Amino acid sequence: xxxxxxxRLLYTIPIVFGVLLLTFCLFTLVRGDISSELAGxxxxxxxxxxxxxxxxxxxxxxxxxxxxxxxxxxNALTFDFGRARDRELVIDKIKRGVAPSLALMxxxxxxxxxxxxxxxxxxxxxxxxxxxxxxxxxxxxxxxIPYLSFILFGQYxxxxxxxxxxxxxxxxxxxxxxxxxPVLIGIVAGxxxxxxxxxxxxxxxxxxxxxxxxxxxxxxTRRVLFKHVLKNAMVPIITRVVLAIPFLFLGSLLLERFxxxxxxxxxxxxxxxxxxxFVINAMTYISAILFVIFNVITDICYALVDPRVSLE
Amino acid sequence: xxxxxxxxxxxxxxxxFVVVVVGSxxxxxxxxxxxxxxxxxxxxxxxxxxxxxFDPILIQDEYSxxxxxxxxxxxxxxxxxxxxxxxxxLLADGMPELSEDKLTCSVKIKKGVYFQDDACFPNGxxxxxxxxxxxxxxxxxxxxxxxxxxxxxxxxxxxxxxxxREYTKDCKSAADVDYSRPIEGLQTSDDYTLVVKLRRPWxxxxxxxxxxxxxxxxxxEAVERYGRDIVSHPVGTGPxxxxxxxxxxxxxxxxxxxxxGEPYPSEGEPGDAEAGxxxxxxxxxxxxxKIVWRIIEEEQPAWFLFLQGKLDGKAIPKDNWDEAMTGTGxxxxxxxxxxxxxxKIQDASDFFLGFNMLDPVLGNxxxxxxxxxxxxxxxxxxxxxxxxxxDIAYGVIPPVMASYxxxxxxxxxADYDPDKARQLIREAEQIHGGKIPTxxxxxxxxxxxxxxxxxxIKRNIEAVGLKVELDLMDWPTFQQKVNNAExxxxxxxxxxxxxxxxxxxxxxxxxxxxxxxNHFNYxxxxxDRLFDLTSVMDDGRERRRLYQKMERIVLEDCPAAFLDHRxxxxxxxxxxxxYKYHIFQYGLAKYRRIDMDKRAAYKELLKKIK
Numbered sequence: 001x002x003x004x005x006x007x008r009l010l011y012t013i014p015i016v017f018g019v020l021l022l023t024f025c026l027f028t029l030v031r032g033d034i035s036s037e038l039a040g041x042x043x044x045x046x047x048x049x050x051x052x053x054x055x056x057x058x059x060x061x062x063x064x065x066x067x068x069x070x071x072x073x074x075n076a077l078t079f080d081f082g083r084a085r086d087r088e089l090v091i092d093k094i095k096r097g098v099a100p101s102l103a104l105m106x107x108x109x110x111x112x113x114x115x116x117x118x119x120x121x122x123x124x125x126x127x128x129x130x131x132x133x134x135x136x137x138x139x140x141x142x143x144x145i146p147y148l149s150f151i152l153f154g155q156y157x158x159x160x161x162x163x164x165x166x167x168x169x170x171x172x173x174x175x176x177x178x179x180x181x182p183v184l185i186g187i188v189a190g191x192x193x194x195x196x197x198x199x200x201x202x203x204x205x206x207x208x209x210x211x212x213x214x215x216x217x218x219x220x221t222r223r224v225l226f227k228h229v230l231k232n233a234m235v236p237i238i239t240r241v242v243l244a245i246p247f248l249f250l251g252s253l254l255l256e257r258f259x260x261x262x263x264x265x266x267x268x269x270x271x272x273x274x275x276x277x278f279v280i281n282a283m284t285y286i287s288a289i290l291f292v293i294f295n296v297i298t299d300i301c302y303a304l305v306d307p308r309v310s311l312e
Numbered sequence: 313x314x315x316x317x318x319x320x321x322x323x324x325x326x327x328x329f330v331v332v333v334v335g336s337x338x339x340x341x342x343x344x345x346x347x348x349x350x351x352x353x354x355x356x357x358x359x360x361x362x363x364x365x366f367d368p369i370l371i372q373d374e375y376s377x378x379x380x381x382x383x384x385x386x387x388x389x390x391x392x393x394x395x396x397x398x399x400x401x402l403l404a405d406g407m408p409e410l411s412e413d414k415l416t417c418s419v420k421i422k423k424g425v426y427f428q429d430d431a432c433f434p435n436g437x438x439x440x441x442x443x444x445x446x447x448x449x450x451x452x453x454x455x456x457x458x459x460x461x462x463x464x465x466x467x468x469x470x471x472x473x474x475x476x477r478e479y480t481k482d483c484k485s486a487a488d489v490d491y492s493r494p495i496e497g498l499q500t501s502d503d504y505t506l507v508v509k510l511r512r513p514w515x516x517x518x519x520x521x522x523x524x525x526x527x528x529x530x531x532x533e534a535v536e537r538y539g540r541d542i543v544s545h546p547v548g549t550g551p552x553x554x555x556x557x558x559x560x561x562x563x564x565x566x567x568x569x570x571x572x573g574e575p576y577p578s579e580g581e582p583g584d585a586e587a588g589x590x591x592x593x594x595x596x597x598x599x600x601x602k603i604v605w606r607i608i609e610e611e612q613p614a615w616f617l618f619l620q621g622k623l624d625g626k627a628i629p630k631d632n633w634d635e636a637m638t639g640t641g642x643x644x645x646x647x648x649x650x651x652x653x654x655x656k657i658q659d660a661s662d663f664f665l666g667f668n669m670l671d672p673v674l675g676n677x678x679x680x681x682x683x684x685x686x687x688x689x690x691x692x693x694x695x696x697x698x699x700x701x702x703d704i705a706y707g708v709i710p711p712v713m714a715s716y717x718x719x720x721x722x723x724x725x726a727d728y729d730p731d732k733a734r735q736l737i738r739e740a741e742q743i744h745g746g747k748i749p750t751x752x753x754x755x756x757x758x759x760x761x762x763x764x765x766x767x768x769i770k771r772n773i774e775a776v777g778l779k780v781e782l783d784l785m786d787w788p789t790f791q792q793k794v795n796n797a798e799x800x801x802x803x804x805x806x807x808x809x810x811x812x813x814x815x816x817x818x819x820x821x822x823x824x825x826x827x828x829x830n831h832f833n834y835x836x837x838x839x840d841r842l843f844d845l846t847s848v849m850d851d852g853r854e855r856r857r858l859y860q861k862m863e864r865i866v867l868e869d870c871p872a873a874f875l876d877h878r879x880x881x882x883x884x885x886x887x888x889x890x891y892k893y894h895i896f897q898y899g900l901a902k903y904r905r906i907d908m909d910k911r912a913a914y915k916e917l918l919k920k921i922k
Contacts, residue, residue: 036827037792044464046481050456086364087543088559096559152612160616167616168608171562258610262561270362270560273786 101251101263120198142192169260246290365543381898384528384548393580445529471497657880663805680740685873705874756790
C-alpha cells in the first residue's frame with residue numbers, strides 16, 4: 001500500500017510540472033503583456049515601463065535562469081503568488097475565502113450526498129411503483145429548472161417575503177446564519193441530478209444476483225440495502241464524491257454572488273472580471289494540485305471498498 | 313421491513329433539512345438589532361462593485377474615491393448646497409492667493425487639524441497636520457515606484473516635480489527614494505503655508521489638485537509603517553476612519569474621535585430651506601457614528617435590502633421600474649405607503665458612439681460618420697433602454713455644466729433623419745470608391761444589456777443601408793482595444809471629475825490621442841489651438857464661449873455620434889436626512905443624518921403593510 005501511494009505521489013510530479021507549464025503558457029504567452037492594463041486608464045508610458053520591471057515582465061520568457069518561467073515555477077512551488085492587482089497578497093485573499101466557501105459548500109455537499117443517497121436507495125427499492133415514477137418525474141423537473149431560478153425564488157420567498165433568513169451577508173451574522181439559505185437552495189437544486197444518478201447506480205446493484213441471494217437467505221431489507229447494495233455501489237459513488245471534493249474549495253459562483261458570501265467562487269469570478277491574472281493563476285494552480293491529490297485518494301479508496309481492486 | 317427502510321431514508325433527509333432550516337434560520341431580521349440596541353446612527357449604503365483600496369494616489373474608480381473621501385480631506389471642497397458648484401476651504405484657512413503672473417499659489421492651512429489616532433504615531437496619538445504633508449503626498453504621486461495612475465494630472469504642471477519623477481526612475485527601489493529632496497514648485501514657508509510654483513498658469517489647479525482626494529495628505533508615518541499594505545491602513549484627517557474592510561464584501565467606517573468637527577452649511581440655494589436641507593445649519597458634523605457599505609453586485613438582493621429598510625437609498629433597478637414608478641413618472645402607491653421619496657439626478661455625463669479617425673474607412677469620410685449619427689433614433693433608444701428618462705446628447709457638454717450651449721439642439725447634429733443618412737451614404741460611397749464594408753462596433757460588456765443595446769444600434773444603422781457587426785467584449789479588452797486604436801467604432805462615455813467642461817473637451821485634444829483619453833484619435837489644429845488657449849484661461853464668459861466654439865468644431869467634424877446624458881432616479885427612505893445630490897460626491901457622508909425614530913418605525917410599517 002505504502003509503495004503504491006509513494007508511486008502515485010511520484011506520478012504527480014510531472015503532472016504538477018505540466019500544470020505549471022500550461023498555466024504559464026496560458027497566463028503569459030496567450031494573454032500577452034498586461035503592463036498597460038495594470039497601469040490603468042491614462043497611465044504614462046514610463047509608468048507602464050516601471051510596471052514591467054516591477055512584475056518582472058521585462059525578463060525573458062524561458063531561456064534564462066532569471067526568466068519569467070523560473071519565477072512562475074518558484075512562486076508556485078513556494079505558494080508565493082505575489083500581490084493581486086489591488087496589492088493584497090494573493091495567498092491572503094485565498095486564505096480568507098476558504099472558510100466561507102467551505103462553510104457553504106461542505107454542508108451543501110454532505111446534505112445533497114446524504115439525502116440523495118438515502119432517497120435513491122429507497123426509490124430503487126420501490127422501483128416500478130408510482131413512487132418511483134413520481135420521484136423520477138420530480139428529479140427531471142428539478143434538473144430542468146435553471147440553478148439561477150432556485151436562487152431568485154429562494155431569496156425572494158424565504159429571505160425577503162417571509163423573512164426567515166437574511167437576504168445578504170452581513171458581518172453581524174454568524175457563518176451558519178448567512179450560509180443557511182444558500183445551503184438549503186444548493187441542496188434542493190442539487191437533488192434532481194444526484195438522486196437520478198444514484199438511483200441508476202442502485203438499480204444496477206439491485207438487479208444483481210447477490211441481492212436476490214441475500215433476500216433468499218432471509219436478510220432484512222435494511223441490511224440488504226445498507227450493508228450490501230450500498231457497499232457494492234461505492235465505486236461509482238466514490239468516483240463522483242471524491243473527485244467533487246476539490247471543487248468545494250472553489251465555492252459556488254452564483255450562490256456567493258447573490259448572497260454576498262466572501263468565498264473563493266466570488267474571488268475567482270471577480271478576478272476573471274477584473275482580469276486579475278495573479279489570482280486566476282493561483283486559483284488554477286491550487287485547483288489543479290487538489291485535483292491531482294484527490295485523484296490519488298480516489299484510487300486508494302477504490303482499493304479500500306472493493307477487494308477486487310488491487311493496488312499492485 | 314420495507315416501511316422501515318423508507319423511514320430510514322426519509323428521516324435522514326428530513327433531519328438534515330430541519331437542522332439547516334431551524335438551526336440556522338429565523339435570523340432574517342437580526343442584522344440591525346445590535347445597532348438599534350446601541351442607538352448608533354449608522355448610514356447603510358452599498359456599491360455594485362468592490363473598491364480597490366485606501367491609498368489615495370492609486371484611486372481610479374469612483375467607489376474608492378467615495379469611501380476614501382470620508383477618511384481623507386483636501387484643501388478645498390465643493391459647497392454642499394450651492395449651485396453652480398463653488399469651492400470653499402476644507403483644510404485650507406481661506407482661499408488661495410495667486411500671484412499676478414498666476415504662477416505662484418500660496419495656501420494657508422488650518423491649525424489644529426490632527427491625523428486620526430493610529431499605531432503608526434508615537435503612543436498611537438495622531439499628530440497635527442502640516443503643510444509638508446501636502447508636499448509629501450504630491451511627491452508620492454510623482455514617485456514612479458508607487459505606480460500612481462494619476463500622475464498625468466500633475467505632469468508638466470509644477471516646477472521641479474517632473475524632475476523629481478525622473479530622479480525616482482533612477483532609484484533602485486522604493487526605499488531608495490529620498491523624499492527630503494527639495495522641489496522648487498512645492499515649498500512650505502512655515503508649518504501652515506504651502507507654496508506651489510507652476511510652470512505655466514493652471515486655472516484648474518484648485519479643482520484638479522487641491523480639491524482632489526487623490527492628492528489628499530496621508531500621514532508619512534503610516535506609509536513608512538505599513539509599506540505596501542497602506543492600501544488597507546488609511547490614516548487621514550477626515551471625519552471617519554476605517555474600522556473593518558472585508559475586501560469584496562463589506563466596508564465599515566466609524567467616526568474619527570479626534571476629528572475637529574465642521575459646521576453644517578448655513579446657506580444654500582432657493583428651495584433648500586423648504587426642503588429641510590438647512591435644518592441642521594451650523595450644527596457640528598459629522599452626524600453619523602458609522603457608515604457601512606456592502607458590496608452587492610446583483611440588483612435583486614440590493615432591492616430587497618432597500619425595501620427591508622437595510623439600505624438608505626437605491627437607484628431604481630430596470631427590472632423593478634414598474635414596482636416603483638407609475639406611467640406618469642410618479643411613485644407607486646406602494647412606495648408612497650413606505651414613505652419612500654424620489655430624487656431625480658442630472659449627471660454630468662456624456663455617452664457616444666466613437667469613431668476611430670485612424671480607421672481607413674471612417675477617418676477620411678465625414679459623410680459616413682454623419683450618416684451613422686443621423687441613423688440613430690436616440691429617443692427610441694432612451695425609451696427602450698433607460699425608461700425614457702435620459703436626456704438626448706445634442707453635443708459634447710452636458711446640460712448640467714455652466715458652459716452648456718442652450719442652442720446646441722437647434723444645430724441638428726443629433727437629429728434622427730434616416731433619409732438624410734441614406735443621402736450621405738451615397739456621398740460616402742463615392743469618397744470610399746465603392747460600397748462601404750461592414751463596420752465593426754466594440755462594446756465594453758457582454759451582458760444582456762450590451763447585446764440588446766448593440767442590436768438596437770445595429771438595426772438603426774443597417775436600416776439606412778450599412779452593414780454592421782457587433783463586437784462585445786469585457787471591459788479590460790475594450791480598454792486595450794481603444795488604447796491601441798484598434799476599435800473601428802466604439803460605444804463609450806464618461807462623467808466629469810470637476811465642474812469644468814475641459815474634462816469633456818480634452819477627449820478631443822490631439823496630444824491626448826490613444827492611449828490617452830482621445831480614443832477617437834481626432835486631430836484638428838484649430839481645436840487644439842483653442843484648447844491650449846483655454847487651458848491657461850480663468851473661468852468666465854470668454855472661456856465658456858470658447859468651449860462652446862470648440863464643441864461646435866467637434867460636432868462639425870463628427871468624430872463621435874453623441875447619444876445621451878444620464879439621468880438617475882434614486883429612491884430614498886424618509887429617515888435619510890440632508891440628502892441633496894452632488895455630482896462630485898466626495899466626503900458627503902458627514903452631512904447625512906438619520907432620523908432614528910423614523911427608521912425604527914419602518915419595521916412596524918412593513919409589518920402593517922404585509
